[in-house]
Amino acid sequence: MSRPWVPRLAAAVLAASTVTLAACSGGSDGRPIIGLITKTDTNPFFVTMKKGAQDQAEKDGIDLRTFAGKVDGDNESQVTAIENLMALGAEGFMITPNDSRAIVPAIERAKEAGLAVIALDSQLDPPDAADSTFATDNFRAGELVGEWARAKVGEDARIAFLDLSPDQVSVDVQRDQGFMQGFGIDIGDPQRIGDENDPRISGHDVTDGAADGGRTAMENLLQRDPDITLVYAINEPAAAGGYEALKAAGKADSVTVVAIDGGCPGVQSVKDGQLGATSQQYPLKMAADGVTAISGFARTGVKPANPAGQDFTDTGVTLITDDPQSGVESEDTTSGAEKCWG
Amino acid sequence: MTTGFEERRQESVPDRVQHLLHGRPTLGPLAVLLLAVIVFSIINTRFLNPENLGLVLQQVTVIALLGLGQTLIVLTAGIDLSAGAIAVFSSILMANLAYDAGFPGPLALLAGLAFGTAMGAVNGFLVTRVHLPPFIVTLGTLSVFFSLNSVVSGSETVRGTDMPAIMTWTGETIPIGSFHLTYGSIIMLLLFGVFFYLLGWTAWGKHVHASGDDAEAARLAGIRTDRVLLSVYTVAGAVYAIAAWVLMGRLASADPNVGTEYNLDSITAVVLGGTSLFGGRGGVIGTLVGALIVGVFRNGLVLAGVQVVWQGFAVGLLVLLAVTIDQWIRKVRA
Numbered sequence: 001m002s003r004p005w006v007p008r009l010a011a012a013v014l015a016a017s018t019v020t021l022a023a024c025s026g027g028s029d030g031r032p033i034i035g036l037i038t039k040t041d042t043n044p045f046f047v048t049m050k051k052g053a054q055d056q057a058e059k060d061g062i063d064l065r066t067f068a069g070k071v072d073g074d075n076e077s078q079v080t081a082i083e084n085l086m087a088l089g090a091e092g093f094m095i096t097p098n099d100s101r102a103i104v105p106a107i108e109r110a111k112e113a114g115l116a117v118i119a120l121d122s123q124l125d126p127p128d129a130a131d132s133t134f135a136t137d138n139f140r141a142g143e144l145v146g147e148w149a150r151a152k153v154g155e156d157a158r159i160a161f162l163d164l165s166p167d168q169v170s171v172d173v174q175r176d177q178g179f180m181q182g183f184g185i186d187i188g189d190p191q192r193i194g195d196e197n198d199p200r201i202s203g204h205d206v207t208d209g210a211a212d213g214g215r216t217a218m219e220n221l222l223q224r225d226p227d228i229t230l231v232y233a234i235n236e237p238a239a240a241g242g243y244e245a246l247k248a249a250g251k252a253d254s255v256t257v258v259a260i261d262g263g264c265p266g267v268q269s270v271k272d273g274q275l276g277a278t279s280q281q282y283p284l285k286m287a288a289d290g291v292t293a294i295s296g297f298a299r300t301g302v303k304p305a306n307p308a309g310q311d312f313t314d315t316g317v318t319l320i321t322d323d324p325q326s327g328v329e330s331e332d333t334t335s336g337a338e339k340c341w342g
Numbered sequence: 343m344t345t346g347f348e349e350r351r352q353e354s355v356p357d358r359v360q361h362l363l364h365g366r367p368t369l370g371p372l373a374v375l376l377l378a379v380i381v382f383s384i385i386n387t388r389f390l391n392p393e394n395l396g397l398v399l400q401q402v403t404v405i406a407l408l409g410l411g412q413t414l415i416v417l418t419a420g421i422d423l424s425a426g427a428i429a430v431f432s433s434i435l436m437a438n439l440a441y442d443a444g445f446p447g448p449l450a451l452l453a454g455l456a457f458g459t460a461m462g463a464v465n466g467f468l469v470t471r472v473h474l475p476p477f478i479v480t481l482g483t484l485s486v487f488f489s490l491n492s493v494v495s496g497s498e499t500v501r502g503t504d505m506p507a508i509m510t511w512t513g514e515t516i517p518i519g520s521f522h523l524t525y526g527s528i529i530m531l532l533l534f535g536v537f538f539y540l541l542g543w544t545a546w547g548k549h550v551h552a553s554g555d556d557a558e559a560a561r562l563a564g565i566r567t568d569r570v571l572l573s574v575y576t577v578a579g580a581v582y583a584i585a586a587w588v589l590m591g592r593l594a595s596a597d598p599n600v601g602t603e604y605n606l607d608s609i610t611a612v613v614l615g616g617t618s619l620f621g622g623r624g625g626v627i628g629t630l631v632g633a634l635i636v637g638v639f640r641n642g643l644v645l646a647g648v649q650v651v652w653q654g655f656a657v658g659l660l661v662l663l664a665v666t667i668d669q670w671i672r673k674v675r676a
Contacts, residue, residue: 042488042599047497071602166651194649206650211499211593212404212600219397220644223388237499237597244594248515248522265499342498 031063032298034291035085035093037078041068044263044342045283046096049120052287053094060295065090075099079106085115091298092116094134094290100125100170116297116304118290121283122171123312132293132304133312134286138174138260139181141279142232144319144328145258146182148277149230151325153256155184157230160221161204162214162242163193164234172234175260179232202228207238214241222249233259236266236278243274262320263342270320271333277321283341286315363667364674367616368628370667374614374660375635382642389645392521399523402637403530404429404592407585408604409611409629410533411462411578416612417541418554418574419621420476424465425582426604427487432458432586434491436509437500437596447506455583461487462579466572484605495598502594513591526588533581537626550574555622610636610657614664618672635660 036053038046050066057064065088067081075098083106085093092115097103100122107117107129119130127133149157161179164172173193180187180196188195194204202225207213214233222228222245231246233239239259246252252274259266262280269275293304306313319328320336353361363370383390408425415422436454439445445453461483468479502510512526541547552560553567561567590596615632617624636657643653 042492042497044497044499044599163650166649166654203644203647204650205644208603210600211595211597212589215593216401216640217644219401220641223391223394223397223641224386224645224647237599240499240595241593244513244592265501268501 031061032295033063033065033085033088033090034294034298035081035088035090035095036064036066036287036290037081037085037093037095038066038068039072039096039098040070040074043072045121045261048341049096049283049287052284053291055284056288056291057295060291062291062295062298064291069098073098075102078103082106082110086110086113090115092118092131092294094118094120094287094294095130096121097124104129116294118293118304119312120286120290125170127311132306134289134293134315135312136281136286136317137312137314138171139178140314141260141281141317142175142178142180143182144178144279144317145232145260145277146179146184147328148182148319148321148325148330149179149232149256149258150183151328152276152323153230157183157200158202158225158228159183159200159230159232160202160218160225160228160242161193162207162217162231162233162238163204164209164238165206168193175234176232179258207234207241209235209238211237211241211244214238215245216241218242218245219249222246222251229255231255231257233257235259236261236263236269236275239266239275239278240269243269262318262336262340264337264340265342267320267333267336267340270322270336273322276323277319277330278336280318280320280336280339282315282317282339289313289315360671360674363616363671367618367624367671368631369616371614371616371628371631371635371664375631375638378635378638378642382638382646385642386645389642392519394641394645396521396523398634398637398641399527400592401641402633403524403527404585404589405604405607405611405636406630406633407530407533407581407588408608409615409633410530410537410626411581411585412608412612413615413617413624413626413629414537414541414550414574414578414581415476416554416609416617416619417550417621417624418571419557420469420554420571420574421480421609421619422465422575422578423477423480423605424461424484424487425578425608426601427484427491428458428461428579428582429585429589429604430598430601431461431487431491431494432583433590433596434495434500434598436586437505437590438494440505440509441500447508450506451508451587454586455580458583458586459576459580462582463572463576465579466575469575470568470571491598495596497598499598500596502590505590505596509587509596510591510594512588513594524591526591529584529588533584534626534630541625546570546573551622553621607636610661613661613668616664616668618668619665620672632664 069077117130119133121135123133124130176193177187177190185198203221205217207217236259239257246255256276258277260279266278319330321330324330412425432454435457436450440450468474469476515522515524549565549570553570557567611633612629614635615628
């Protein structure tokens with residue numbers, strides 16, 4: 001059963017890939033190196049962020065190196081990425097933290113070594129562990145769809161929540177609590193999902209932020225309470241799955257769904273009437289501003305900083321809907337489609 | 343077993359249960375499923391509503407199909423960590439061939455099924471010809487297929503409305519009163535029937551069991567275990583690709599970001615269904631029951647208003663219990 005070509009083939013493949021890798025990494029030519037470390041490689045939000053950073057890096061003559069965690073929540077890969085960037089002599093890096101607390105010691109080491117650090121999308125814990133943070137105000141994003149939903153559906157809604165995960169992740173908590181605040185629900189502890197006791201809340205379930213989770217969660221919540229009239233979804237893929245469940249139950253026209261993201265498929269869903277409204281955020285801008293700030297540091301030595309008196313730079317959020325409600329500022333889907341991502 | 347009637351009468355109750363489960367590994371999971379159904383229907387009367395039961399069946403269809411392919415591999419004492427990756431990548435290939443490359447629907451579908459089968463065959467080739475352990479092989483291909491998935495899709499979702507109707511046909515339902523049966527679920531149930539027959543009543547089925555029970559003995563008995571294994575991995579790939587088609591029907595889209603948990607979910611269904619991770623013992627019907635157990639728990643706990651953190655807790659406990667029982671059964675006195 002011996003097949004001597006197998007080890008030889010394996011050795012050849014290994015040798016070839018080593019040579020290729022060495023050729024790739026030997027390309028530094030005096031341009032300043034800046035890193036981008038995203039949560040994962042696959043989520044369209046981070047794919048867009050990477051694109052924004054690459055475009056800006058090309059304009060500014062920057063050598064951009066990108067890294068990502070393997071899955072959402074993977075802190076270790078991000079720590080390794082920071083260590084690699086320090087070894088490469090990078091000027092600084094942008095990071096969307098997978099674990100906003102656990103990453104801080106690695107960030108402190110990088111700052112001591114003289115790197116500029118910008119948090120993108122989510123704040124670090126504590127927020128001043130980064131030199132500056134470029135992010136969406138997630139609480140405000142939730143609040144906008146909450147205000148819109150209250151004006152659209154009225155105060156007596158029965159509300160289902162399609163949340164992200166059971167772990168009280170900060171983006172999940174901020175959006176969920178912002179929605180409640182906007183709708184006029186007493187939120188209790190703003191750091192906790194699920195401690196409210198408003199009778200209008202029909203139930204919470206988690207979706208992993210994906211369509212399959214959104215569909216299953218919505219089906220189960222509808223079984224528990226068929227009188228649901230309003231659905232809040234953590235993001236647009238979860239909302240799309242939820243909509244499929246509503247459609248299958250014959251409730252697509254009687255239930256209003258709101259979400260947060262502003263991706264192109266989501267804006268299209270608003271246009272098609274599947275989504276009532278969505279809060280649009282701007283990953284391209286976050287990344288481009290981050291590259292500009294760090295390349296500025298490379299040129300002038302002035303570290304990036306947050307606006308005076310604030311702990312992050314708000315990259316903005318806009319309510320996108322074709323059914324504007326009085327008292328809630330919004331733009332239509334034509335404008336949303338021009339600025340959408342993914 | 344040569345245990346006579348006289349001896350058996352003196353066995354204790356646990357001994358008798360042990361023997362019973364050894365002979366019929368599906369009985370344990372079935373009992374758990376029935377118990378769960380009873381408990382959840384007492385907590386919330388809606389649970390037994392035909393509409394709700396129809397939903398539970400829809401919710402477990404994809405995982406049950408992945409578990410079906412996984413069962414074949416586990417029966418040969420292997421494991422497939424790439425099941426979900428093959429399914430998700432197949433769905434992306436189907437959708438993109440139709441949407442980007444302009445293939446007619448049926449052709450894109452067939453091509454996707456062929457690709458899925460080929461991905462299974464790659465696993466089989468590495469296991470049987472390069473002699474790598476299944477765990478290592480599928481750990482590698484898991485990563486490879488998920489990466490290719492991101493590359494091909496550009497991390498973009500293809501919406502159902504942009505695809506030929508045949509791609510999402512599996513999501514259409516046949517209403518039976520308020521019970522809604524999807525074509526995807528029908529395909530799933532038919533496939534379980536087919537493999538129940540193939541494993542129980544054909545030479546191929548006996549060879550699969552024998553290869554998992556004791557590969558050396560099987561080889562000495564003249565079974566070409568390499569060929570059996572290759573066929574098992576290839577067939578599993580085909581089943582995963584069918585799961586991909588069913589998945590697109592359920593989501594009305596092809597989403598490259600679903601399915602990161604599918605690999606483990608399919609193994610959970612197999613384990614809960616009483617198929618031994620050490621090979622040779624178990625069967626596909628148990629896997630269907632195992633998938634239903636997970637679906638019933640998830641649905642029942644939400645209906646009961648239990649906090650979502652406890653869903654994973656409950657399923658995890660069940661898995662530990664199932665493996666404990668499996669170990670206990672293996673110590674049966676023959």
